[in-house]
Amino acid sequence: xxxxxxxxxxxxxxxxxxxxxxxxxxxxxxxxxxxxxxxxxxxxxxxxxxxxxxxxxxxxxxxxxxxxxxxxxxxxxxxxxxxxxxxxxxxxxxxxxxxxxxxxxxxxxxxxxxxxxxxxxxxxxxxxxxxxxxxxxxxxxxxxxxxxxxxxxxxxxxxxxxxxxxxxxxxxxxxxxxxxxxxxxxxxxxxxxxxxxxxxxxxxxxxxxxxxxxxxxxxxxxxxxxxxxxxxxxxxxxxxxx
Amino acid sequence: xxxxxxxxxxxxxxxxxxxxxxxxxxxxxxxxxxxxxxxxxxxxxxxxxxxxxxxxxxxxxxxxxxxxxxxxxxxxxxxxxxxxxxxxxxxxxxxxxxxxxxxxxxxxxxxxxxxxxxxxxxxxxxxxxxxxxxxxxxxxxxxxxxxxxxxxxxxxxxxxxxxxxxxxxxxxxxxxxxxxxxxxxxxxxxxxxxxxxxxxxxxxxxxxxxxxxxxxxxxxx
Amino acid sequence: xxxxxxxxxxxxxxxxxxxxxxxxxxxxxxxxxxxxxxxxxxxxxxxxxxxxxxxxxxxxxxxxxxxxxxxxxxxxxxxxxxxxxxxxxxxxxxxxxxxxxxxxxxxxxxxxxxxxxxxxxxxxxxxxxxxxxxxxxxxxxxxxxxxxxxxxxxxxxxxxxxxxxxxxxxxxxxxxxxxxxxxxxxxxxxxxxxxxxxxxxxxxxxxxxxxxxxxxxxxxxxxxxxxxxxxxxxxxx
Numbered sequence: 249x250x251x252x253x254x255x256x257x258x259x260x261x262x263x264x265x266x267x268x269x270x271x272x273x274x275x276x277x278x279x280x281x282x283x284x285x286x287x288x289x290x291x292x293x294x295x296x297x298x299x300x301x302x303x304x305x306x307x308x309x310x311x312x313x314x315x316x317x318x319x320x321x322x323x324x325x326x327x328x329x330x331x332x333x334x335x336x337x338x339x340x341x342x343x344x345x346x347x348x349x350x351x352x353x354x355x356x357x358x359x360x361x362x363x364x365x366x367x368x369x370x371x372x373x374x375x376x377x378x379x380x381x382x383x384x385x386x387x388x389x390x391x392x393x394x395x396x397x398x399x400x401x402x403x404x405x406x407x408x409x410x411x412x413x414x415x416x417x418x419x420x421x422x423x424x425x426x427x428x429x430x431x432x433x434x435x436x437x438x439x440x441x442x443x444x445x446x447x448x449x450x451x452x453x454x455x456x457x458x459x460x461x462x463x464x465x466x467x468x469x470x471x472x473x474x475x476x477x478x479x480x481x482x483x484x485x486x487x488x489x490x
Numbered sequence: 491x492x493x494x495x496x497x498x499x500x501x502x503x504x505x506x507x508x509x510x511x512x513x514x515x516x517x518x519x520x521x522x523x524x525x526x527x528x529x530x531x532x533x534x535x536x537x538x539x540x541x542x543x544x545x546x547x548x549x550x551x552x553x554x555x556x557x558x559x560x561x562x563x564x565x566x567x568x569x570x571x572x573x574x575x576x577x578x579x580x581x582x583x584x585x586x587x588x589x590x591x592x593x594x595x596x597x598x599x600x601x602x603x604x605x606x607x608x609x610x611x612x613x614x615x616x617x618x619x620x621x622x623x624x625x626x627x628x629x630x631x632x633x634x635x636x637x638x639x640x641x642x643x644x645x646x647x648x649x650x651x652x653x654x655x656x657x658x659x660x661x662x663x664x665x666x667x668x669x670x671x672x673x674x675x676x677x678x679x680x681x682x683x684x685x686x687x688x689x690x691x692x693x694x695x696x697x698x699x700x701x702x703x704x705x706x707x708x709x710x711x
Numbered sequence: 712x713x714x715x716x717x718x719x720x721x722x723x724x725x726x727x728x729x730x731x732x733x734x735x736x737x738x739x740x741x742x743x744x745x746x747x748x749x750x751x752x753x754x755x756x757x758x759x760x761x762x763x764x765x766x767x768x769x770x771x772x773x774x775x776x777x778x779x780x781x782x783x784x785x786x787x788x789x790x791x792x793x794x795x796x797x798x799x800x801x802x803x804x805x806x807x808x809x810x811x812x813x814x815x816x817x818x819x820x821x822x823x824x825x826x827x828x829x830x831x832x833x834x835x836x837x838x839x840x841x842x843x844x845x846x847x848x849x850x851x852x853x854x855x856x857x858x859x860x861x862x863x864x865x866x867x868x869x870x871x872x873x874x875x876x877x878x879x880x881x882x883x884x885x886x887x888x889x890x891x892x893x894x895x896x897x898x899x900x901x902x903x904x905x906x907x908x909x910x911x912x913x914x915x916x917x918x919x920x921x922x923x924x925x926x927x928x929x930x931x932x933x934x935x936x937x938x939x940x941x942x943x944x945x946x947x948x
Contacts, residue, residue, distance in 0.1 A: 376583060378586030380864030381845065382842050383845070384843070399843070399844075411864075425572055434928070465897075466896070466897075472544070473535070538898070541739075555776055560739075576900065578739070578901045578902045578905060582829030583833075586847065616817070616823070617802070618804070621829060623828075623849045627849045658851065
């Protein structure tokens with residue numbers, strides 16, 4: 249039988265996500281790499297006690313032309329669905345802006361682990377690559393090293409960081425073929441291809457779906473082995489969308 | 491001497507293990523032949539360590555041979571729609587990270603616990619580990635396809651491996667020219683035997699004690 | 712001045728490689744990914760006591776058409792330039808067809824550190840990514856674990872492997888722009904794209920050099936930051 253990973257709706261693609269799932273979400277924080285429709289479907293689906301692994305945890309207006317066009321993980325915090333978050337950039341730059349994440353933190357609903365951005369990416373990559381843990385120089389001599397094992401390798405100090413594996417990854421790509429091969433568009437690639445490798449089930453929200461063979465094999469960034477479900481966004485144009 | 495199955499038939503039996511949509515990595519030798527016998531109606535996507543997924547059959551004609559499209563055995567393969575390329579770090583991240591459903595490997599020895607030795611004959615003094623250790627550790631299912639005994643008639647299925655190991659307790663299924671055996675916590679379960687052979691005859695060619703499956707049958711293709 | 716990393720000759724590109732250098736090379740072992748002209752230039756240059764890091768250390772007839780041969784790291788071994796190899800596939804499959812390296816190894820002229828292929832790729836990647844070492848399950852319970860730290864992570868045994876970083880990487884790509892952005896072709900990407908990240912000086916041998924902007928950004932696999940020198944191969948006759 250021909251492989252076809254296309255799902256008919258965002259709701260159907262997230263329907264089996266259980267309470268307590270570990271979710272890898274969010275390209276970088278901007279609208280371009282954000283799986284906005286999948287996040288909305290997650291909110292409507294309502295699974296609780298989620299762990300969110302993400303670069304940001306909701307940044308109003310970041311990487312968009314207007315606040316209104318960005319749906320991000322904020323709506324999951326506002327809906328009381330998240331109990332734990334790993335992030336490198338959890339709050340807005342301005343202390344005057346209070347996001348739904350900050351409100352959830354203040355309510356005591358959510359526990360936060362701040363991770364340096366490169367370490368966050370590497371920890372998720374490690375999970376996808378079957379690496380249990382690794383030594384990185386990032387964070388040595390800072391609060392990040394607290395409670396972590398240190399080791400000197402070739403005269404340089406490192407700290408030990410462990411892999412983070414997800415149950416589901418919600419990613420955003422530009423074009424998919426029906427097998428699940430993905431290409432991204434410009435800076436909206438960032439964490440998405442890494443997140444795609446490290447979850448039991450990876451769900452991709454894309455602008456366009458094509459037949460196998462229509463994507464140039466040299467440009468495929470996420471090979472289909474990593475992708476389990478694909479859903480097409482209603483608005484196909486990209487880069488020009490209002 | 492009774493007839494044993496030929497290499498093509500072993501490969502044909504191995505291919506029956508491939509399910510629709512499986513990602514499969516085939517080692518050199520008998521395993522590679524399995525790509526010719528995908529059961530009808532199933533789509534199997536092949537992975538190769540040197541960085542490709544979803545390629546087609548071996549390129550036989552010289553005009554179809556491209557030095558930039560080879561498998562890990564150095565053979566030329568052909569393009570297929572939906573194929574992709576990636577570097578070796580990503581390729582092995584796929585393997586070690588548990589994304590490859592099945593790997594089929596050749597072996598020098600397999601133990602009753604599923605230990606695998608397939609990279610070095612000690613008398614040569616040197617061998618090639620290549621990608622075998624990563625595949626044995628990382629693939630979700632490890633199938634060994636090989637002759638049941640070596641050229642001198644010695645056991646290849648042994649109580650314990652005497653050659654250097656590729657990985658411990660990694661093999662799930664052994665397909666040979668005499669039998670199909672599953673590695674279970676209790677030992678090797680004999681599930682299928684070659685036409686004309688009795689379980690007792692297969693046992694004499696095998697060092698560890700075989701457990702006879704209640705559903706024991708002739709190898710089906 | 713505009714950035715231009717193009718060197719006029721293979722000889723000029725390898726001229727400063729000193730004795731004792733650690734050099735990554737060889738793609739995967741086949742003709743397609745092999746920086747043959749750079750390896751030849753290194754042979755003529757003559758630097759000694761080299762440590763070479765590669766998947767193979769030269770295997771004749773691999774990944775090439777019948778009757779064809781190509782230059783591979785075996786010529787450096789034959790020329791007595793290699794002190795040590797770090798490799799996963801150092802010899803031919805058949806003992807009846809020994810490589811230059813196998814002869815030298817049996818004669819105790821060269822040292823060998825044998826590394827599983829995925830661990831080799833990951834050690835090189837780690838070197839390029841500033842990761843000091845990592846815990847992998849590959850090699851547990853085999854000769855590979857000897858002398859290495861072991862620990863159980865998530866109920867699974869792992870061994871500690873240390874990153875590899877080289878003085879030079881000799882890599883093969885399909886196209887470069889003058890800034891040093893590289894695109895590859897098919898399975899010739901393999902080790903080239905990761906070795907490019909893990910050396911002090913990466914030298915790329917390419918089929919074609921184009922102006923910046925002529926490579927589709929979606930096809931650039933090795934961004935220019937990793938590449939120091941580019942040399943164009945002569946056109947195939």
